[in-house]
Amino acid sequence: MAEFDFRNKINWRRRYRSPQGLKSEHEIVRIFESDRGRIVNSPAIRRLQQKTQVFPLERNAAVRTRLTHSMEVQQVGRYIAKEVLSRLKERRLLAEYGLDELTGPFESIVEMSCLMHDIGNPPFGHFGEAAINDWFRQRLVPADATSQPLSGDRCQVAVLQLHEGEEALNDLRRKVRNDICQFEGNAQGIRLVHTLLRMNLTWAQVGGILKYTRPAWFTGPTPESHSYLMKKPGFYLSEEEYIVRLRKELSLDEYCRFPLTWIMEAADDISYCVADLEDAVEKRIFSAEQLYQHLRDAWGDHQSGDLFAQVVQNAWDKSMTNSMQRSVEDQFFMYLRVNTLNKLVPYAAQRFIDNLPTIFPGCFNHALLEDDSPYSRLLKLYKNVAVRHVFSHPDVEQLELQGYRVIKGLLDIYQPLLLLGADDFRLLVEEASGRRLPIETRLFHKLSGRHRLAYIEAMSHVNRNDAVFPVWEYYYRCRLIQDYISGMTDLYAWDEYRKLMAVE
Numbered sequence: 001m002a003e004f005d006f007r008n009k010i011n012w013r014r015r016y017r018s019p020q021g022l023k024s025e026h027e028i029v030r031i032f033e034s035d036r037g038r039i040v041n042s043p044a045i046r047r048l049q050q051k052t053q054v055f056p057l058e059r060n061a062a063v064r065t066r067l068t069h070s071m072e073v074q075q076v077g078r079y080i081a082k083e084v085l086s087r088l089k090e091r092r093l094l095a096e097y098g099l100d101e102l103t104g105p106f107e108s109i110v111e112m113s114c115l116m117h118d119i120g121n122p123p124f125g126h127f128g129e130a131a132i133n134d135w136f137r138q139r140l141v142p143a144d145a146t147s148q149p150l151s152g153d154r155c156q157v158a159v160l161q162l163h164e165g166e167e168a169l170n171d172l173r174r175k176v177r178n179d180i181c182q183f184e185g186n187a188q189g190i191r192l193v194h195t196l197l198r199m200n201l202t203w204a205q206v207g208g209i210l211k212y213t214r215p216a217w218f219t220g221p222t223p224e225s226h227s228y229l230m231k232k233p234g235f236y237l238s239e240e241e242y243i244v245r246l247r248k249e250l251s252l253d254e255y256c257r258f259p260l261t262w263i264m265e266a267a268d269d270i271s272y273c274v275a276d277l278e279d280a281v282e283k284r285i286f287s288a289e290q291l292y293q294h295l296r297d298a299w300g301d302h303q304s305g306d307l308f309a310q311v312v313q314n315a316w317d318k319s320m321t322n323s324m325q326r327s328v329e330d331q332f333f334m335y336l337r338v339n340t341l342n343k344l345v346p347y348a349a350q351r352f353i354d355n356l357p358t359i360f361p362g363c364f365n366h367a368l369l370e371d372d373s374p375y376s377r378l379l380k381l382y383k384n385v386a387v388r389h390v391f392s393h394p395d396v397e398q399l400e401l402q403g404y405r406v407i408k409g410l411l412d413i414y415q416p417l418l419l420l421g422a423d424d425f426r427l428l429v430e431e432a433s434g435r436r437l438p439i440e441t442r443l444f445h446k447l448s449g450r451h452r453l454a455y456i457e458a459m460s461h462v463n464r465n466d467a468v469f470p471v472w473e474y475y476y477r478c479r480l481i482q483d484y485i486s487g488m489t490d491l492y493a494w495d496e497y498r499k500l501m502a503v504e
Ligand SMILES: Nc1nc(=O)c2ncn([C@H]3C[C@H](O)[C@@H](CO)O3)c2[nH]1
Pocket: 053, 054, 055, 125, 126, 272, 276, 391, 396
């Protein structure tokens, strides 16, 4: 009996209208081709072209957006996947691991996970995330939802305040308050592909983007054994039932990850570390020569023949000889990227293979490129230089503050929808508000139909007479607002904000 049988992991079935019975290799390949079509053609992928990677609202099209970044991650992911499979083939392990007829799907799942990995990111990246969470935290104050009701609970929403003697309801209120204040791009990605866009992808393909395994409502310390995997929230209460099923379909224990996700994560790390620096040069934040100096200074002790010499020094030396008669900057980045990939990709692939005993069940509690090797040190070097010299650049920080302000401003504008009682909100949903609620009606009309449908569908499963009804209703209303605002591109959010503030 093989140690790892990937046929039990690469589950090609779907939640709805799934292909039935046994499938040939050819048929399984077609199922994953169908996933590719669904992903590449989805509006959420297209919206990535106007979302920030590092530089918000960038007009220079040579600077990366989330979409061009994701295409690069896809390429690196494919390279790692091929490397893993070639190594297994050399060691005659493909058949033993149940992969001999699944190499195509293996690569495809990795590629598409990479292309989708940022699909749920809100406008303005981490600043958008922070703005959403700060705004809701000020109103729901999850810290006051302690084990017993507090007399001075600062939660501004009456239906979410805890009450003496209502244990079960209080548990739900506590969960909801925490969940709503933990908006996170990866969790939103799961919600987007499953609930909002109903892409009905294979279980394996969704497994590939479940990056963190902490429920968003989770409070208290995470188990040491899964601390890395639970570093951030990975899914919301609204998708809890779906994730339970996903885990079952992929044979994953609680808080465990799908094996191919480690490859997506490594591809992202390898890809953006050089790309962010290249974009900074394109933006004239520093020159290639200044960057080379920053990298030299940050590496510290130089030894001839060490990884820095093989990758960075070598790239610089080659670009200086400039045998191709091209710009030094272009040459430098070409060599830097090639040298970096040539070192980090094989290393990530080998780490994946060496750690299969814990990666296969999903409990390897690190990133592939996070250890005390020179390879991880190189990755960290790039990231440190970016943090010190790029992300903290005054122009970048100025735009980030504006992005934060825009998201908070939009939430303020839509706040009237969250101040309504459940009955009034129902009038809006049923288009029955007449001339009452003029502002709320207009705000409601601006929400996307797709998001409104998700609210209606979620509420159709909650009985109006149940005590939990007002809590779930408010929860899904908050989700609706977060879905709408996080689904905007940077530019759309910026334009909406200005229009609704009536400044133009
Ligand atoms: N503008 C900006 N400010 C930050 O504080 C920051 N931190 C990380 N990043 C970029 C790096 C990767 O491309 C990508 C993933 O980390 O996001 C940032 N970008």
